[in-house]
Every structure is written in structure tokens, then in C-alpha cells.
Amino acid sequence: MFMYNKDNNLVTVSNSILKYFTGNSLNKTCKELDDILATKKYKKIVVMIFDGLGKSIREKHLSPNDFLRKKEKITISSVFPPTTVAATTAFLTGLYPNQSGWLGWRQYFKQHDVIVEMFTNKRVDTDEKLNGPHLSYMYCGYESIIDLINQNSNTKAYSLYPKNINPEGAEDLNDFFVKADKYMKQDESHFIYMYWPEPDHQMHDYGINSRLVKENIKIINKKVCHLAKENKDNLILVLADHALVDTKFFHINEHQDFKDCLISITSLESRSCFFRVKQDKINDFSTIFNKYYGKYFVLKTKEEVIKEKIFGEGENHPLFEDFLGDFLAISTSEYGFNDFEEDPFIGAHAGGLEEESLINISIINQ
DSSP: OOOOOSSSBHHHHHHHHHHHHHSOOSSOOOHHHHHHHTTSOOSEEEEEEETTOOHHHHHHHSOTTSHHHHTEEEEEEOOSSOSHHHHHHHHHHTOOHHHHSOOSSEEEETTTTEEEETTTOBBTTTOOBOSSSOHHHHHHOOOOHHHHHHHHSSSEEEEEOBTTTOTTSBSSHHHHHHHHHHHHTOSSOEEEEEEEOTTHHHHHHHOTTOHHHHHHHHHHHHHHHHHHHHOTTSEEEEEOSOOOEEOEEEETTSSHHHHTTBSSOOEEOSSEEEEOBOGGGHHHHHHHHHHHHTTTEEEEEHHHHHHTTTTOSSSOOTTHHHHSOSEEEEESSSEEEESSSSOOOSEEOOSSOHHHHEEEEEEEOO
């Protein structure tokens, strides 16, 4: 089972950037990136994250002679679990998931006895949005490295997202690169964080081998090449939050003795999920789980999750232990778990395979 590289991951990369601009970091930095940043004074640094475009996906769809592959300098891991909620928040905060509280797509809030999608504030069981503030921001609010750079340096830091995340963001991929070019041409010293949600969504829908996915990645590669040539005074880091694998799903209701152990549907993710177990079934759960699923998943108790620091280093968020289930199942295979009738996707992530986690960083205009 693969978790994360403690020296080279999204958190250490984020902290290298934070330390470069402010002189301080929140966690260990990435030495390879530190060495690159030490070679000269960079006034303009841009990070572009393309969701899902991890090492295994790049190598599947781009040749070694394609621009992004030729510019690869550092290989890192995501955090655990390798999924957008945990990984992009880890980069934006410079904190591990256990520190920030952002562990995965859906989390159990004990205070409200509800499992909520962290980004949308929807109840997972009914798909209805909760009234009032997002529980994720109420209990797991944070200062981003963008905030910290703005507060503690003379560099202007800001972000670029798609329009559905930020109303001032990009309408589509073409608009994303038009806006990126405009921001990068500004004279001021800047750090810009740019996030685009593809090819992740397409791989969820069509799988990692899809022709549409390949075409989209080729377009991204071509557009990054053009953008870099037009903005040679910007140091550009192109990376991902994770990769994906094609996934099959077990339904939590398919074995009655297993279903009878559970208090509720699962939380976290499909390929790494928490089970909340009835008190009178705690001692039997491991045996029942391993009977059906032991070939496909590693099962950890709550105590093992905490002791082994599976979700990261440093001081735990005050609600970290509340977010955990009694057990955590981590996929070491092509399988995940599904709580509902229809399989949710074709491509998925957040499991314990190295190919889901490794990320190549292209460093351009060095």
C-alpha cells in the first residue's frame, strides 16, 4: 500500500513556495524545488494544477517528446488520500489533511450527525444542500498560502479558477489560457495559483483510456507550451493533484452480514472509505470485512490510522478524530465501494496504489 512521500509531496512543494516568498514555512519544504528556486531571483511564479493529470496519466497520453514531459524535473506524491478535496487543500494551505481537517470528498460531522460533501455542503444521503454556512468552512476554515504571501511579502498573490468555482474565473479551457496569459503579463512581482478541473472529470465519465481524454491532454500540453513561450519571465510549475485508475465497485448492501455491521453509509471516498460500525459488531467487523474484501483492500482500525499518521504529519486538527470512522478500508486493487445503486464513475482515485498518487512537475522558463 502506498500513502505519500514524506519528503516530496504537495505539502512540501507548497511550503517551498511559501518560504521562497515569505521566509517562513508551515511544514517541511521540498529540497529539489528549494534548490531550483535558489538558482536566481524569480519575480513571477505560476503554479498550474490540472486535476487528475498525474504521472501515470501523463505517461499514458503524452510521448516523452511532448512539451510537458520534456520539462519534467521533479516527481512527488500527492497526500493521502490522493483526491481533489484533500490534495488541492493541502497545496493551498501548506498543511496535511490531518492538520487542515480536509480529508476527502465527504466527511462525517459529529456535531450535526450528518455526512456532507466538503465542497458543496450537500448531505450525501439525500443530495440536498444544507441550509446555513458550509460546515467545511465553519469547522475547517483556513488561511491559504495566497493569503500568507499577500500578508507577509511584497509579492501580489492571487488565483485563477473556472467560473463555476469563482464567478470571475474562466468560461472554458480557451478562456482559462487567455486569462492566464493576461495575468502573467502584468509587470508586478506575483505568485499565481491556477486550477483547472480536467482531465479528471472526463476520466470519471469515460475512463483513463478514453480518446477524448487523450485529445484534451494533448490540447493542454500544446496550450501550456504556447503560454510559456509568450511569458518567458514567469517561472511556471505544471503539476496535478493526483492521477486516476479505472475502477469497479462493490455495493455495501450486497452481503447482509456486512451491511448489518454498519451504522450508516460510508464517508471519505470510494477507494478509501470510513466505516462507522455498530458497537456490538466492532469485534466481528474485521473478520466479516476480510471474508469478502480482504483481497482488494487494506483494513485499518481508527487507532492504527492515528498511530501510523496515514493522513499526514504534525498536529491534528481539533476534529480530526471525529472525522474518522471506526475502520478505514484502503483499496490496493481496481475496486472501490459504492453506497448507492448505480456505479458512480469509470475512472476514480483516492486509493492506495502508487499510480494514483505520483505526480510529475514540469518546470518551465527556469
